[in-house]
Amino acid sequence: MKLDINGTAHEVDAAPDMPLLWALRDIVGLTGTKFGCGASLCGACTVHVDGQATRACVTPLASVAGRRITTIEGVAASELGRKVQAAWIAEDVPQCGYCQSGQIMSAVSLLAQKPHPSDAEIRSAMNGNLCRCGTYNRIHQAIRRAAEA
Amino acid sequence: MNTLVASRRSFLKVGAAAAGGLVIGLALPVRTRAAATAAPADTAINAYVRVATDGRVTLLVPKSEMGQGIYTGFAQVLAEELEVPLATVVIEAAPVAAVYNASFAPIQFTGGSMSMSSSFELLRRAGAAARSMLVSAAAAELGVPASTLSAADGHVVHGASGRRLAYGALAVRAAALPAPADPVLKSPADWKLIGKAVPRLDTRAKVEGSAEFGLDVRLPGMVYAVVARAPTFGGSVAKLDASAAKAVPGVVAVREVPSGVAVLATNTWAATRGRAALRIDWTPGAGAGVSTTRLAAEFAARAREPGTVVVERGDVGQAGPGRALEADFATPYLAHAPMEPLNCAVAFADGRCDVYTGTQFQTVDRAAAAAVAGLAPEQVHVHTTLLGGGFGRRANPSSDFVREAVAVAKGHPTPVMTVWTREDDLQGGYYRPLSHDRLTATLGTDGHPATWTHTIVSQSIVAGTPFEKMMIDPKTGLDATQHEGASDLPYAIPSVRVAGHTAKVPVPVLWWRSVGHTHTAFAVESFIDECATTARQDPVAYRTALLGAEPRHLAVLKLAAEKAGWGTPLPHGRARGVAVHASFGSVVAEVAEVSLVDGRPKVHRVVAAIHCGLAVNPGQVAYQVESAICFGLSAALYGEITLEDGRVQQSNFGDYAPLRHEEMPAVEVHIVPSSAAPTGVGEPGTPVIAPAVANALAALTGVRARRLPLAHTAFTAPPA
Numbered sequence: 001m002k003l004d005i006n007g008t009a010h011e012v013d014a015a016p017d018m019p020l021l022w023a024l025r026d027i028v029g030l031t032g033t034k035f036g037c038g039a040s041l042c043g044a045c046t047v048h049v050d051g052q053a054t055r056a057c058v059t060p061l062a063s064v065a066g067r068r069i070t071t072i073e074g075v076a077a078s079e080l081g082r083k084v085q086a087a088w089i090a091e092d093v094p095q096c097g098y099c100q101s102g103q104i105m106s107a108v109s110l111l112a113q114k115p116h117p118s119d120a121e122i123r124s125a126m127n128g129n130l131c132r133c134g135t136y137n138r139i140h141q142a143i144r145r146a147a148e149a
Numbered sequence: 150m151n152t153l154v155a156s157r158r159s160f161l162k163v164g165a166a167a168a169g170g171l172v173i174g175l176a177l178p179v180r181t182r183a184a185a186t187a188a189p190a191d192t193a194i195n196a197y198v199r200v201a202t203d204g205r206v207t208l209l210v211p212k213s214e215m216g217q218g219i220y221t222g223f224a225q226v227l228a229e230e231l232e233v234p235l236a237t238v239v240i241e242a243a244p245v246a247a248v249y250n251a252s253f254a255p256i257q258f259t260g261g262s263m264s265m266s267s268s269f270e271l272l273r274r275a276g277a278a279a280r281s282m283l284v285s286a287a288a289a290e291l292g293v294p295a296s297t298l299s300a301a302d303g304h305v306v307h308g309a310s311g312r313r314l315a316y317g318a319l320a321v322r323a324a325a326l327p328a329p330a331d332p333v334l335k336s337p338a339d340w341k342l343i344g345k346a347v348p349r350l351d352t353r354a355k356v357e358g359s360a361e362f363g364l365d366v367r368l369p370g371m372v373y374a375v376v377a378r379a380p381t382f383g384g385s386v387a388k389l390d391a392s393a394a395k396a397v398p399g400v401v402a403v404r405e406v407p408s409g410v411a412v413l414a415t416n417t418w419a420a421t422r423g424r425a426a427l428r429i430d431w432t433p434g435a436g437a438g439v440s441t442t443r444l445a446a447e448f449a450a451r452a453r454e455p456g457t458v459v460v461e462r463g464d465v466g467q468a469g470p471g472r473a474l475e476a477d478f479a480t481p482y483l484a485h486a487p488m489e490p491l492n493c494a495v496a497f498a499d500g501r502c503d504v505y506t507g508t509q510f511q512t513v514d515r516a517a518a519a520a521v522a523g524l525a526p527e528q529v530h531v532h533t534t535l536l537g538g539g540f541g542r543r544a545n546p547s548s549d550f551v552r553e554a555v556a557v558a559k560g561h562p563t564p565v566m567t568v569w570t571r572e573d574d575l576q577g578g579y580y581r582p583l584s585h586d587r588l589t590a591t592l593g594t595d596g597h598p599a600t601w602t603h604t605i606v607s608q609s610i611v612a613g614t615p616f617e618k619m620m621i622d623p624k625t626g627l628d629a630t631q632h633e634g635a636s637d638l639p640y641a642i643p644s645v646r647v648a649g650h651t652a653k654v655p656v657p658v659l660w661w662r663s664v665g666h667t668h669t670a671f672a673v674e675s676f677i678d679e680c681a682t683t684a685r686q687d688p689v690a691y692r693t694a695l696l697g698a699e700p701r702h703l704a705v706l707k708l709a710a711e712k713a714g715w716g717t718p719l720p721h722g723r724a725r726g727v728a729v730h731a732s733f734g735s736v737v738a739e740v741a742e743v744s745l746v747d748g749r750p751k752v753h754r755v756v757a758a759i760h761c762g763l764a765v766n767p768g769q770v771a772y773q774v775e776s777a778i779c780f781g782l783s784a785a786l787y788g789e790i791t792l793e794d795g796r797v798q799q800s801n802f803g804d805y806a807p808l809r810h811e812e813m814p815a816v817e818v819h820i821v822p823s824s825a826a827p828t829g830v831g832e833p834g835t836p837v838i839a840p841a842v843a844n845a846l847a848a849l850t851g852v853r854a855r856r857l858p859l860a861h862t863a864f865t866a867p868p869a
Contacts, residue, residue: 014416015398015399015418018416018418018419019418022416022417022418023416025417026373026415026416026417026418027416029367031358031361031364031365031367032357032358032359033358034362034364034488034489034537035364035417035490035568036488036489036490036571036802037571037801037802038570038571038801039571039801039802039803041571041801041802041803042488042571042802044488071358072357072358073357073358073359076357085356085357088352088356089348089352089353089356092348092349092352092768093352093356094216094349094351094352094355094356095216095217095218095772095776096214096215096216096487096488096489096535096536096537096538096539097216097351097354097355097360097535097537098362098487098488098489098537098538099488099537100355100356101358104356123810123811124811126810127809127810127811128809129810130488130802130807130809131488131779131810132486132487132488132538132540132779132780132783132807133216133488133538133776133779133780134775134776134777134778134779134780134808134813135776136779136808136810136813137775137813137815137816138772139810140810
């Protein structure tokens with residue numbers, strides 16, 4: 001199966017019902033996208049498919065063949081991606097850091113659709129991304145910062 | 150002091166061993182996928198410092214980074230004394246070596262909020278000793294007295310001539326010198342890094358997705374395994390039919406291991422598909438009949454029996470003349486549920502076994518791995534990755550996930566990573582124990598408690614583990630984690646009795662961020678609040694009057710109350726509650742502001758104050774308290790693992806719900822300034838939030854929560 005990941009074509013030999021997450025991590029070797037729940041409940045596996053935030057853990061490979069997949073490793077290719085990552089660094093957001101790839105991918109997707117979201121819009125858009133360390137408030141500030149940058 | 154001296158001597162000897170242990174030696178910014186291997190020209194000055202000929206300084210950190218910022222904190226202290234710029238150092242996870250054992254126990258581990266408090270002076274000496282050796286090497290090189298030289302910015306400087314020698318050029322010579330017995334430490338007045346809110350050193354890697362957690366380890370030829378474990382604790386395989394599993398594309402092997410049946414495959418997805426295709430008849434284990442509903446009732450009944458006395462002073466039989474109060478508090482099993490599910494990669498080769506995992510318990514896990522592998526501990530090499538959250542789950546005296554992963558890989562021709570799914574993680578045991586706390590008090594004429602009794606029923610965390618001898622008091626048979634936070638009651642009450650019962654339940658339990666304090670603080674701080682309101686006194690003033698001998702408690706209570714605007718009016722439908730609690734050497738006070746939304750508690754704002762001695766990195770100290778509040782609030786509002794017929798009822802984040810973004814309150818953290826020795830930071834904020842919120846809800850509705858999570862209590866909003 002042909003996958004377009006971060007602008008590079010990958011020929012992946014895998015079952016069409018394999019979730020994208022495992023193809024990225026175990027076959028392509030892009031481990032920045034994280035496994036947290038396997039059931040679209042935590043957002044740790046968030047990637048972009050044609051620019052849309054998508055939970056890779058429940059997305060079958062067959063549904064993304066030939067579509068544009070962006071992971072945390074490729075998000076800096078866009079100006080918005082770089083802006084969000086810079087805001088995350090400026091706010092020193094991560095603690096354990098495990099959920100942050102997914103948080104950043106969700107934030108970039110939000111800002112792509114709503115460049116100047118309200119606080120309520122940020123909370124709502126980010127509500128599907130869990131963090132057990134409690135970095136939510138700094139995530140919120142980083143999104144504000146990126147929106148104002 | 151003796152242990153400190155011993156540690157100081159031993160760390161100075163270990164240099165070569167520490168460097169030699171780094172077989173894979175992936176260096177960090179912190180450890181990332183793309184990181185270069187350690188430069189061969191690296192020279193170990195001592196167990197904590199390596200200097201390469203190009204001047205690159207590597208600091209070895211024997212504590213696990215699980216979000217608490219310890220890589221940054223340790224680097225701050227070492228770099229301060231070593232006189233190197235923090236921005237240029239490389240952090241590397243230390244290997245397992247006796248030199249890195251805690252100063253108070255013969256194990257290398259991360260826990261108990263003790264990393265900085267137990268290492269601060271040792272790190273200062275390590276940094277200063279390395280600096281002194283580099284200066285002595287420069288003195289020999291230049292033929293001048295060491296006293297004419299100074300160190301700054303990774304160089305030794307001869308002030309008189311202006312000559313500068315880079316550390317990189319001095320390292321080999323320095324390493325051959327004897328370590329100074331008593332290196333001169335910098336004066337706190339000259340600190341540039343210690344006490345400063347410097348940014349974390351691991352942020353960029355974590356923002357770019359290159360930070361390497363255990364689950365990200367990739368070894369040549371590695372396959373992935375998931376394990377089918379018994380549906381009830383202690384169960385075992387009676388009959389296995391693996392034929393369908395073996396037919397799943399990608400599955401390479403099915404192996405029986407002591408904990409169940411492992412399915413090995415070329416990718417994790419295939420392994421889980423293979424596991425789903427296993428047909429297993431299980432022999433029920435000792436846990437087959439467990440019901441938490443029944444356990445809670447049994448614990449409640451037992452709490453009415455006297456129990457083994459831990460603290461007895463005065464005469465609790467002499468009731469005060471005022472009101473008598475009693476209350477029962479029930480707290481459930483809790484899973485740690487770190488965002489990164491458990492995992493452990495194992496590679497066997499030529500009489501050695503390499504273990505790659507995010508562990509908090511290196512020495513214990515190495516011994517367990519060696520026992521399973523049939524090797525000596527020295528033949529097992531534990532490589533500590535970053536931890537995607539720990540919270541105690543990765544510090545298991547039983548080494549469950551390491552032991553199992555070694556069993557899965559043993560005899561398999563390639564490296565194997567054993568992966569736990571979220572369901573495995575939530576249903577795999579090692580929970581915060583279910584507990585029951587029963588309290589009684591009688592009040593004196595001043596409204597203060599004249600008598601106070603507290604009876605606890607809970608499981609012991611360490612019974613049956615190698616820690617039993619160390620942590621169970623032979624006089625009482627109780628382990629300290631059962632009654633911590635209760636037996637050290639800070640309030641001046643004339644007659645006190647604290648007693649405990651140990652329940653034996655076939656559900657594996659473990660320390661969970663702030664351990665026993667999670668139930669004792671809820672009980673004690675809810676009950677003292679109830680005493681205050683029964684006596685019609687202000688909860689802050691009431692506590693203050695009873696805390697005369699506790700300066701840290703008084704300081705944080707005052708600070709948090711002031712910053713929260715305690716006593717100032719709130720809009721209708723909102724109320725504040727307060728709690729203060731000491732744990733891990735520190736004291737935290739929190740004021741929570743709550744309302745009810747559709748009858749459910751909503752926490753709007755939390756103002757916290759912490760006294761933790763010297764705050765080595767005030768930014769990270771505050772962030773840890775904020776983290777602890779989020780973690781504790783998840784449990785207070787929703788957290789609960791229940792069992793019926795021995796089966797865990799929860800399976801994923803849908804029914805074991807952590808706090809989400811929308812529910813996170815505004816948090817302010819204030820630090821009491823102090824130059825005293827550092828005390829704990831990672832945990833002490835956790836146990837305070839449940840009683841602070843419960844007390845706020847009581848102030849708002851008059852209803853006192855007797856059970857966690859708060860979702861079980863019906864609160865009714867006050868009439869408009």
